[in-house]
Amino acid sequence: MQSIGTLWVVATPIGNLDDLSPRAQKILAEVDLIAAEDTRHSHALLARYNIATRSIALHEHNEREQCEKLVADLLAGKNIALISDAGTPLISDPGFRLVRSARAAGITVRPVPGACAAIAALSVAGLPSDRFVFEGFLPAKSSARIQRLRELGGETRTLIFYESSHRVRESLADMASVFGEQRPAVLARELTKLFETVLDATLADLMAKLDADANQQRGEFVLIIGGAEEEGVDGRLAEGRRVFAVLRTELPPSQAAKLAAAISGAPRKSLYAFQPDE
Known part of the structure; x- marks a missing residue:
């Protein structure tokens, strides 16, 4: 009887390519196929470790279509690794439908832990880390963003958000409006990369820092906000x-x-x- 393959969910570096674990390197080199969010983006990482495994694209626009084929491959005995552009797959990245479909089909899904921008930022933020809420990206439109922030207004756990360079200043302003300008916060930018910065201040002071230095508005961001007082x-x-x-x-x-x-x-x-x- 033919054995069923394994779906490996492999975390990759969020910036510094040296952060790929030895176990992740081994799995990526040994599987039959790598499902990558963007094969062009992942090429540099795979080339860095001389990994020649064939890769295909699995992203938010084709995941539904690719799931059926990949599950069929797994059931046929192929081992597949799922990776995203950076960090742990499924955390504000594609892969949920594939993992769910694989598990529904009785396929073993195994994690290969590694980098995650949210956890990396939390570990250096200096804000309470025993209880936290990961919210991912807030809505792009200000009205919807403010509505969601208001829903979180009484949340006492530390809040973690991802944000892009073209919205970070506006998101901070909306947070200050809803949570209050004196709410403690941390802005972690370009983690593990050349221009990594971690700024901790009140929301008002963080906005002032960004206004004073345009470079602080560039890159990829994790925003960590202290929870409301209990x-x-x-x-x-x-x-x-x-x-x-x-x-x-x-x-x-x-x-x-x-x-x-x-x-x-x-x-x-x-x-x-x-x-x-x-």
């Missing part, structure tokens, strides 16, 4: 949210938040950021 421990925030939800049905959000804060003693900004279920 003001609900004594029940004030929970009571304030309950009152706000009632008042919100009859009053504008700002007025409802002001009255709910006066009644409950909870912070007005936390109540205003709260989005009660409809």
Whole structure:
């Protein structure tokens, strides 16, 4: 009876090519096929380690179509490695449909751990790391971005976001508007690369740093935001949210938040950021 192949989910470097683990090198060299987010991008990494394994493209635009073929190959006994352009596949990168389809077909899926920009940034941020939330990329449009940030306004866990160079300044401004300018934050840029910087300050100060140095707005970013203070421990925030939800049905959000804060003693900004279920 023919054995079924294995799907290997292989983490690759987020910048410095020396970060590819020996185990990852071995797996990539031994599998029958590499499914890469962008074969052109991955070529430099594979060439660096003299890995000649054939690769095909698997990205957000063709993943549905490629899944059926790749699962068939795995069932036929081929071993396949899944890689993204940088870091751990599926973390704000393609691969979810393939992994889900492979598992549904009874195929073994095994991880080869390595770099992940979110975790790398968190490890050096100096913000609480025992409990955190990874949000990936925020919506591109400001209105949708602000809506999502408001939904996270009362989140007490550390928040982790990815952001691009052409939106990082606007995202920081929206975060300052929703979370408050004095919320502690860290901006990690170009991690493991030549121009790596990790800036920690309030949201207001981070915006000032970016405005003062245009170079700090270039590259790839991880934004880490300190969680909201746990003001609900004594029940004030929970009571304030309950009152706000009632008042919100009859009053504008700002007025409802002001009255709910006066009644409950909870912070007005936390109540205003709260989005009660409809």
